[in-house]
Amino acid sequence: MSRIGVFVCHCGTNIASVVDPDRLTPAAREMPGVVYAADYRYMCSEPGQQMIKDSISEHGIDRIVIASCSPRMHETTFRKMLKGTSINPYMLEIANIREQCSWVHADKGRATEKAIGLVRMAVSKVSKNEPLYAQSIPITKRALVIGGGIAGIQAALDIADAGHEVVLLEREPSIGGKMAMLDKTFPTLDCSACISTPKMVDVGAHPNIRLMTYCEVESVSGYIGSFEVAIRQKARYVNHDICTGCGLCETKCPVKVDSEFNLGLSKRPAIYKLFPQAVPSKPVIDSESCRMLKDGKCGICAKLCPLGCIDYKDEARTVTESFGAIIMATGYQLVDWAAMYGEYGGGRYRDIISGLQFERTVNAAGPTEGHILRPSDGREPETVVIVKCVGSRDPKKGKSYCSRACCMYAAKHAHQILEKLPGSRVFIFYIDVRTPGKGYEEFYDQTRMDGAVYVRGRISKIYEEDGGLVCQGEDSLLGSQVRVRADMVILETAMEPSQGIEGLTSMLGAARDANNWIQEAHPKLRPVETQVGGVFLAGTCQGPKDIPDTVSQASAAAAKVIGLLNKSEMETSPMISAVERDKCSGCGACVGICPYKAITLQEIDDRLGAKRIKREVASVNSGLCQGCGACTAACRTGALDLLGFRNGQILEEVDALCL
Amino acid sequence: MSDRQEKMRQSAEKLLRDGEVGYVIGWGATRFCDRTTPVFIDSPEGAASLVWNEHAVNSLAKYLLDDKYPDKKIGLFARGCESRAVNRMIKDNQVKRESLYLIGVPCDGKSSDRCRLCRERNPLVYDVLLWEPEANAAPADRFERVRGVEAMSPDERYRYWGGVYDRCIRCYACRNACPVCSCRECYVDMGRTGFQGKQHSRSDNQIFGVTRAFHVGDRCIECGECERACPMGLPIMGQTQKMLKEINELSGEYECGLDADSDSFLGRFDLDDKDEFM
């Protein structure tokens, strides 16, 4: 028989003014298994806790009920208190007689009756409690950062600087991401390459960082502290171990295809570096366009290469690596506006370009060497229309959310045009102008001073007429239709999650929100974590962001990872599911229900009479299980049960209430 | 009829003689000519005792659970109902297809009320088919009985089921005959958890009845073995059929055991599921 102690808290007058301790405490004393009951003004106070501890040893108490405020308030406090006593911290139940009794009921008699009921439920439940012990799981002191954009770069550098090993994985041939494509960054207008390239170089040179470019994640298993990640190294056809990146091969390649980096505004060869400052600064061969790989005819690059780095027989390889933590920094891509906006010509007009294409255009290293020229005829535009929120804030055709960075880079684009093309005119069509950042509003103001004309309204149609682009829309401040004849139109298009995010998140078991961004564990309090332990978020894979926010989040995620990796092992909550193998028939009903993929069927050796057999039973991975208990309700036989909330404990509560 | 019986005997004999299977599960004679009993033939000579007539009523699939880890394949005569049971058992990870040799025997109709809902006389999965498939007879109205109960008032329904469970003797024949009841140990045999009182009372019997329906209802292949096995003749399929009727209404056409891959209703969810708990 258990020896239960019940401790009733007055919480000053918070409880005692409604629930009568003089009735409740004696009533508790009469409950089965209760050997001691007492009340006190503040149980959570030092003297209160001391009183409980003293009573435990004095009365040989082996489990306790505390009738007080919500367990969400002080359960942890009292568990900590029990650590110094003879009883296990989980031999505790809390009867919530404040938030769910004294504060919500006025009738003292009935409230006291209810409190007695609540204490009885807790007493009954605690009689079935069992000691639970937190498990320690070892931490592999190594982090994987997926995505080599500025978020991934920043996170990798921070973790590496703290002394932990990092693998930075990028699916393109070079790190750098979107930031490397930008010309200048708002609001300070410093050159994007000037501030990101040094970081890229740091990454390449950091002793704690292993760069894995042109790689993709193939599968992920394991859990916080010990993930096993299979990484596929795509075939490069260039031996990077000996290649010096001299660039000779690129010059003579006869193939010319659209450059990804310049977004189709220029051509690149089949053997190429993504861009001149690429890290690693070594080329790869694009197997889809290389003549040698396609038809077996050419081989010029191999002949040219002084070191014999070219290997047309190169194949993709998969390596499996262990990590203690993973940072997702997979970034964004721009929506395919041409497919969404037929009224803008659906991609038929060459002089309508995206903001990112404009970045390449205005960049000194870009296809026009920084001259702002129309793609169609290479003339300098006189009138430029900038359309904001293309695909953003447009639930009907595009995304319902705001892409956050466009207001500012639209202002930057206007500024750059007005600066580089004196006498030109810029019209910016907007829904709202959002400038909530340091120096942002000032920058926007300056742009207007520069001469950008802000027109509040959406562009409803763009058509080509007489060699120009007529932008037709509404000026909602004037309440009238306006038409602007432009030489070039820049669409500031919406961000959306990078292609491939679905596969990656489902491998990790991380959730995505309604717009496919990766879901943070809590929007306010755990913004850089996912609901999967050990998987963190940096940058735009979580939602649209500008560079300062991206970098901040990357450092925050890195801090979380450093905190985790600084420990050699980690305690997990012991209130998780447990399998009674004897009862388990291995039907697998629980496997599909677990949101964390924590349950697998495992083959065990068993005996059936004299016969040795192998049979499958459910097995809970204590690193992955978060203790939701959904599996237990699916287990018909009750082989799965949730420690701390066992079937038997909950049924005891039910029974006790019904007395 | 006897021609088919002969084919079955020959098939079993050959399988046993060739060592293809360890034993064959079929039907054999009893003291009474209008009853058969499941038999387990483990020698070629024994095949001569196999029987096939309109009284070969019992579904044989459940016996596979008695020997989940056989050294050799088990030969099983499979009609539509046995094959649907096997599909479900495979999905529930209870048997392995490769440890079975399914001898397909299209059913020519049996003298049992359990067959009234039969919609598939022909085995859906088999290794060999001993004779041509049979035309399926039009089954009884699948949910007629359920609708009958639904038409009652709540109190009438309670009286109806109370009456049923007053007569239940808790022998668990329904459970033990059911091919999808596959727990190593049934929750009712674990009194200590507290889910199921052991008293033979209306209340405990009712709870057993509803729980049983909930445990098997979304996997029920509608073979009718539970009702056939019930020594008290209780209309307990009214519970499992209700589950199926509701599932059909909530998620569209739903039938179990037609293949070995489909998840059961309670084992998955749909973001667009009806929501009435707002």
Add this chain to the structure above:
Amino acid sequence: MELKKDRLLEALALLREGSDVALPLPADDGGEPAFRLWDGVQEPFLGSNTSLPPKELLFPRSEGMYGYNLKTGELSDILPEARTAVFGIRPCDVKSIENLDHAFLEKGYVDSYYRARRDGLTTIALGCSEAARTCFCDSMGVAPGDAPGADLMMNDLGDAYSVKANTEKGEAVAKLWEGLLSKGGAKAPAAPACGFSVKADDSLPDRLTARFDDPMWDSLSKACIGCGCCSFICPTCYCFDIGRENRGACGTAFRCWDSCMFSDYSRMAGGHNPRPSKKERLRNRYLHKLAYFSQRYGATLCVGCGRCIDKCPANLDITRVMDMMEGVDANG
């Protein structure tokens, strides 16, 4: 003496003035014929024996045993106060009650709950005039037409029942019925032949127990589905489980029918089960019926009523084991 059939209900009504009366009553809305308390109006079901045995009169499916209070340590007996007369009970079932008496009242232990009910029970038996095809009572030492263990024995004479008191209780009933009885000279027709017969002589128990490890148990049990149907409809199966219903500090202990065919029947506290599969369980049940009980009490526990043969979902037949024992001696 005889009782005209058209006076039967009157006679039962007289009985009902002093005690409860249980009768075989027909299936109401789809159930099975069984012994139930008579409401004074219904016609008894006398065409054949009931599907459910009369053992519930003495050994209810569930019964309270005692109440307790954990805080005070108080205990209180729940002893039944039942006076019941049962009419229409067949010779096989009368024999089954004799067996239950052995089990509950002899060998140094008296079960007070059973005792209380047994003392209050008057058995008025009715000889069989027709046998079901599953009947084999005469092979098991029961005469279908006579039940010497009944308090009052009646037989169907066509338009009347012969009435013969065997005990004091029986005589009291006869006296109660005095005004309804007439002198009758008709002789009861010869008892019917059973559906089939088996050989179950005195050596059967020893011959069976010698076969404890015989592979025949495997083949006998293969088709068994492991339900408790046979135990629960058997007139002599008397196993029970004891449980408690707690209500806070107070509670009630109860006992309820249990079956040795269930896995948890023989499971020990630590989880070990000495009868892990249906083979061991079926063997135990058969041996208890046909050997162990005889060895302990000198009476075969099976009374040949045939209920289990009729109702088994897998059509198992307990007499097959007796057939298999033919020609097998106790030394193997």
Add this chain to the structure above:
Amino acid sequence: MRYSYFPGCSMESTAKSYRLATEYVMGRIGVELVEIEDWNCCGATSAHTLSAAMGLALPARPLAMAELREPGLDIVTGCASCYARLRLSMHKARSDKAAKYLIENVIAMPYEAKREVYSFLDVLSGEEAAAAIKAKVTRRLTGLKAACYYGCLNVRPAEVTGAPDRENPMAMDRIVGLTGAEAVDWAFKTECCGAAHQNDAASVSRPLVWRILKNAQANGAEAVVTACPMCSLNLEMRQGGYRKHTGLPSMPVFSVLELLAVAMGASARQIALEAHHVPAAKALAAALRRSGGGVAI
């Protein structure tokens, strides 16, 4: 090819040549149009602005009658506005139980919306019809540069019409191509012609027409081809103002059926080309001459 046919009010009045051309072409390519008995006005642009019930029920009535009389036939109409109204009722009856209930109560007959509502463009761009057109074109309108004007209601709203590309539809362009004429790429295929507002809001709606014509001409078109009597009317009748306002020449407007009819050999008289406000025959004659057909029309 057999359809229940909803002509719509314009066909009986302003769109005479459209009607005659329809009869001419459909007869030749083997499309049988079974006029819906006792059809009524679809409600056009006004009914639904006055009452939602009326807006749904008016078009539903002829549809219901068509399904009753000719349950095997889909319904076709030659007017974009009628098409939009009919199709909306069909769509609502299928997707919205309350709307179906409302419709059936107003029209006092069941309407199951089992059959599709098609426009002439749908019908003519079908494979079978296109093949028949190819076979029946006897003289080619070579070099006639035509801007295919769909108007709003043949394509919008997309969830009702099911149009694959509401900004740049191509069905009419392909049909026009069959006659040997050249459909130009232009930007105003689905702009609004102002519809009935040409009557009550001239200052707003006149420029709509002007812009359409201007863009057509800017892209090299010599004629506009329509699939709606109302669009045709608006584009033709406002050309006086267009000339004055822009200084550009006026341009002929044909229905796609007229173009087909001529290509199939119809004479100007047969399809009453003289009924056009902007002289129409000349452009066609020029094209025919270019093709070497040389046949006067």
Add this chain to the structure above:
Amino acid sequence: MSLTEGFEPKIIAFCCNWCTYTGADLAGLNRMKYPENVHVARVPCSGRVNPQFILRAFQKGCDGVMVCGCHPGDCHYSTGNYFTRRRFMLMKRMLEYNGIDPGRFHARWISGSEAAKFRDTVAEVSERLRKLGPNTKYREALREGADAGKGGAGI
């Protein structure tokens, strides 16, 4: 006096720790008032609630049962309540089919911020049960410890 007069129903509410339990705490923090009839049993997730708990509650004497959790899509464990929804849509129908009055079982989504909804739901369910009166269906025959009655005939 009618059966239901002065009757106070006994209600158990299985509430998920992250949403409804928090919402109930918030109701307290805001000093909202609701009837005393409801006793909350805390579970980590509404997906933890086994339908058999509900049967047990009715058997042991609850007059009403509530299962409350996060709104679909907001589950702390991401998908638990989708299973809750399926299970209890079926369970509710099974209970009603077996004669339990529809007013006796309620599943509701109540978030951590919906304190008012918790209060209103409790008030509404209490009121409904007050009108329905004590539940007798599925209830075990009461034997009160030492006061248990005497057994009669075995049948």
